[in-house]
Amino acid sequence: MRTAVVIGTGLIGTSAALALTARGVTVHLVDHDPAVVHTAAARGAGTEEAPEGPVDLAIVAVPPAYVAGTLAEAMRGGVARGYLDVASVKGGPKRELEAMGLDLTSYIGTHPMSGKERSGPLAATADLFEGRPWVLTPARDTDTEVLNLALELVALCRAVPVVMDADAHDRAVALVSHTPQLVSSMVAARLADADETAVRLCGQGIRDVTRIAASDPRMWVEILSANPGPVADVLAGVASDLEETVQALRSLQSADEDKRRDGASGVEDVLRRGNAGRARVPGKHGGGPTAYETVAVLISDQPGELARIFADAGRAGVNVEDVRIEHATGQQAGLVQLMVVPAAAPALATALRERGWALRE
Amino acid sequence: MRTAVVIGTGLIGTSAALALTARGVTVHLVDHDPAVVHTAAARGAGTEEAPEGPVDLAIVAVPPAYVAGTLAEAMRGGVARGYLDVASVKGGPKRELEAMGLDLTSYIGTHPMSGKERSGPLAATADLFEGRPWVLTPARDTDTEVLNLALELVALCRAVPVVMDADAHDRAVALVSHTPQLVSSMVAARLADADETAVRLCGQGIRDVTRIAASDPRMWVEILSANPGPVADVLAGVASDLEETVQALRSLQSADEDKRRDGASGVEDVLRRGNAGRARVPGKHGGGPTAYETVAVLISDQPGELARIFADAGRAGVNVEDVRIEHATGQQAGLVQLMVVPAAAPALATALRERGWALRE
Numbered sequence: 001m002r003t004a005v006v007i008g009t010g011l012i013g014t015s016a017a018l019a020l021t022a023r024g025v026t027v028h029l030v031d032h033d034p035a036v037v038h039t040a041a042a043r044g045a046g047t048e049e050a051p052e053g054p055v056d057l058a059i060v061a062v063p064p065a066y067v068a069g070t071l072a073e074a075m076r077g078g079v080a081r082g083y084l085d086v087a088s089v090k091g092g093p094k095r096e097l098e099a100m101g102l103d104l105t106s107y108i109g110t111h112p113m114s115g116k117e118r119s120g121p122l123a124a125t126a127d128l129f130e131g132r133p134w135v136l137t138p139a140r141d142t143d144t145e146v147l148n149l150a151l152e153l154v155a156l157c158r159a160v161p162v163v164m165d166a167d168a169h170d171r172a173v174a175l176v177s178h179t180p181q182l183v184s185s186m187v188a189a190r191l192a193d194a195d196e197t198a199v200r201l202c203g204q205g206i207r208d209v210t211r212i213a214a215s216d217p218r219m220w221v222e223i224l225s226a227n228p229g230p231v232a233d234v235l236a237g238v239a240s241d242l243e244e245t246v247q248a249l250r251s252l253q254s255a256d257e258d259k260r261r262d263g264a265s266g267v268e269d270v271l272r273r274g275n276a277g278r279a280r281v282p283g284k285h286g287g288g289p290t291a292y293e294t295v296a297v298l299i300s301d302q303p304g305e306l307a308r309i310f311a312d313a314g315r316a317g318v319n320v321e322d323v324r325i326e327h328a329t330g331q332q333a334g335l336v337q338l339m340v341v342p343a344a345a346p347a348l349a350t351a352l353r354e355r356g357w358a359l360r361e
Numbered sequence: 362m363r364t365a366v367v368i369g370t371g372l373i374g375t376s377a378a379l380a381l382t383a384r385g386v387t388v389h390l391v392d393h394d395p396a397v398v399h400t401a402a403a404r405g406a407g408t409e410e411a412p413e414g415p416v417d418l419a420i421v422a423v424p425p426a427y428v429a430g431t432l433a434e435a436m437r438g439g440v441a442r443g444y445l446d447v448a449s450v451k452g453g454p455k456r457e458l459e460a461m462g463l464d465l466t467s468y469i470g471t472h473p474m475s476g477k478e479r480s481g482p483l484a485a486t487a488d489l490f491e492g493r494p495w496v497l498t499p500a501r502d503t504d505t506e507v508l509n510l511a512l513e514l515v516a517l518c519r520a521v522p523v524v525m526d527a528d529a530h531d532r533a534v535a536l537v538s539h540t541p542q543l544v545s546s547m548v549a550a551r552l553a554d555a556d557e558t559a560v561r562l563c564g565q566g567i568r569d570v571t572r573i574a575a576s577d578p579r580m581w582v583e584i585l586s587a588n589p590g591p592v593a594d595v596l597a598g599v600a601s602d603l604e605e606t607v608q609a610l611r612s613l614q615s616a617d618e619d620k621r622r623d624g625a626s627g628v629e630d631v632l633r634r635g636n637a638g639r640a641r642v643p644g645k646h647g648g649g650p651t652a653y654e655t656v657a658v659l660i661s662d663q664p665g666e667l668a669r670i671f672a673d674a675g676r677a678g679v680n681v682e683d684v685r686i687e688h689a690t691g692q693q694a695g696l697v698q699l700m701v702v703p704a705a706a707p708a709l710a711t712a713l714r715e716r717g718w719a720l721r722e
Contacts, residue, residue, distance in 0.1 A: 113564060127659065127719075128721075133561060133562055162558065162561060172556070172558065172559035172562050175551055175559055176559060176560070177564065177566060179551065180548055180566050180570040180571075181566065182628075182632075183547075183548050183603075184566075185631050185636075186599050186602045186603060186631060187540065187541055187599065187635075187638075188636075188637075188638035188642070189635045189638045190536055190540065190598055190638060191537075191639070192634050192637040194641070195529070195533070197523065197525055197533065198533035198537060199642070199643065200494060200523060201496070201533050201534065201537050201538070202642050203474060203537070205541050205545075206537050206538065206642065207642055208569045208570070208572050209544065209569070209572075209573065210635075210638065211566075211569050211639075212566045213636065213639040215632070215636075217629050217632035217633050220632050221628055224613070224628050225621075225624075225625055225628075228613035228614045228624070229610075229614050231610055234551060235603060235606060235607050238551065238603065239604060239607060241550060242544075243600060245596060246596050249590075249592055249593035249596070250589070252586050252589035253590050253593075260586075263589070264582050264586055267585050267586075268578050270543065270546050270547060271576070271581050271582070272578050273546070273549075273553050274547065274574035275549075275574065275575060275576075275578065276553040277548075277551060277555075278549040278571045278575045279575070280552050280560050281552065281567065281571055282563055298491075304672075306674075306675070306681055306684075307668060307672040310667045310670075311665075311668040313667075313668065314665035320686075321686070323685075325682070325684060334492075358488075360486055
């Protein structure tokens with residue numbers, strides 16, 4: 001790939017343009033907003049000048065609702081040899097394009113699984129996609145050359161290609177991204193009118209479950225509006241579990257011992273299925289479930305304390321895989337939980353104790 | 362307080378005994394299992410010998426189902442001046458004791474909001490309760506002297522006392538602890554039979570939402586069995602939100618534009634209420650919502666990298682409030698997100714860049 005056009009220079013489009021430019025591809029930038037495309041060009045993402053002839057690849061990075069129209073216009077103009085979009089849903093745009101009667105051999109739908117809280121070309125970075133899955137959804141009639149152009153883009157952005165059917169992709173993101181978002185919001189919503197005393201009892205569990213409930217509602221309405229069917233299907237499964245669990249809890253209130261036993265086994269069932277599902281969530285290295293051991297260290301809330309802990313862990317030759325910092329309620333002291341591979345935990349605990357740290361446990 | 366009896370030397374009982382012993386209180390240990398009480402004594406939690414006369418405080422730390430019976434026996438034996446339990450539910454045991462016709466002026470129900478994955482006296486530590494809320498549920502006829510003994514215990518354990526009504530406590534833990542557990546399990550349960558390709562797309566959002574789905578089902582069946590009514594009530598509220606959201610998503614699939622608009626506003630409503638609830642979750646210092654800014658640093662996966670980052674942050678005089686480490690999928694490189702008070706973020710970013718770190722954003 002030597003030349004590309006990026007249509008839509010927001011966060012994703014500009015990030016891809018920055019990555020391609022950095023690797024020597026000539027990138028032409030297009031956006032319906034001249035200020036936005038100007039910002040992207042000023043950041044070094046490419047040129048605002050139009051290409052002299054067809055480029056190798058056109059990357060359409062506009063919101064889901066505009067994908068089909070933008071692609072159709074580019075294809076009719078013969079802008080490129082190959083075309084792809086990067087929208088977060090894949091089934092809808094594909095069907096829209098088919099309905100337009102376009103020749104889709106030169107098109108492939110894709111979805112890089114990257115993002116951040118901020119949007120726009122100023123938030124873009126060349127490394128946004130590094131190490132992240134980038135889904136490709138080739139159709140039966142997609143040209144191999146176009147698939148290879150997409151694979152080259154993914155490689156230049158240092159992402160990890162994952163090939164999926166368009167509708168399977170939409171069901172997958174409904175499951176692993178859209179449903180967790182809505183359920184997190186629903187748990188958090190219970191707190192909106194709760195007593196202040198109850199809210200004071202919140203611990204790390206609810207803090208984790210509701211973290212993404214802080215997300216931008218308008219962005220999520222756009223995402224969910226483009227994938228309502230698959231999300232409703234997954235949520236209906238959650239609703240059925242929920243109904244059974246409420247019934248099981250009501251049985252646990254019964255005076256009848258058999259009913260109480262049924263209730264307990266109903267509750268246990270959903271907890272066990274939760275164990276099984278959680279065990280499949282890939283760890284941070286993408287390989288199987290995370291199974292780290294935790295070494296918990298008490299610290300004061302001073303700059304430098306964390307540095308000393310990590311320096312001491314480094315001296316012990318231990319690689320800390322994850323960290324959780326938990327401050328005590330209303331006090332200026334806290335707990336640092338260092339997660340390490342189980343084999344390294346005893347050595348880390350010994351090394352930290354020797355260097356004067358107070359461990360919990 | 363000079364003398365105490367701890368009945369039930371598991372994680373909570375032994376931890377309280379260790380804290381009291383460390384602060385000079387003479388603690389007598391009792392458990393129905395001689396091996397368990399022997400282990401607790403060997404850890405320095407107190408003596409296995411029976412007290413010569415009534416002690417100041419009896420701490421009953423047995424599972425919820427045994428609280429009332431154990432307390433009744435201790436009270437009838439005149440073991441102490443004051444009695445308390447530490448079970449995770451408060452309404453049920455209180456009603457059981459009332460039904461037994463005991464004089465409850467010398468009793469107060471309490472619940473320390475501490476715990477860990479492991480149980481038993483070997484997992485106990487004197488600092489288990491430090492900085493954590495410890496709920497006290499005095500009744501109208503609780504002696505002030507007994508309330509003060511409980512407050513002294515909380516102070517000696519360096520916990521933070523929170524006074525609540527027993528039933529309000531049970532509703533609060535249903536809301537902030539028991540419901541999040543079940544909902545996390547239900548989201549995770551959707552993954553149990555999902556396609557491997559879909560599971561590969563899991564990101565940090567679902568990872569956080571399902572973290573506690575890894576909890577021990579048997580322990581949670583015990584907890585939920587002791588508090589089924591309040592949990593069912595909160596879950597019913599979630600179920601109603603869920604049903605409305607499924608309807609809203611179905612409306613978003615409609616060909617009718619008005620229906621789609623209604624659907625979008627239904628989805629937006631639950632997301633906004635989620636924002637409002639999440640904003641109330643106390644930050645790690647226990648004071649209002651967390652509002653940190655994130656500085657994201659790219660690192661290689663070598664021991665010592667984190668130490669260098671934290672050392673550089675410390676040199677810049679910046680106190681890191683929280684950390685999240687995100688490894689790239691299938692690669693040996695990752696991203697460290699440093700959370701700091703907003704005022705400190707620019708200085709930290711500058712300092713890290715000057716010291717050669719690659720920042721994202």
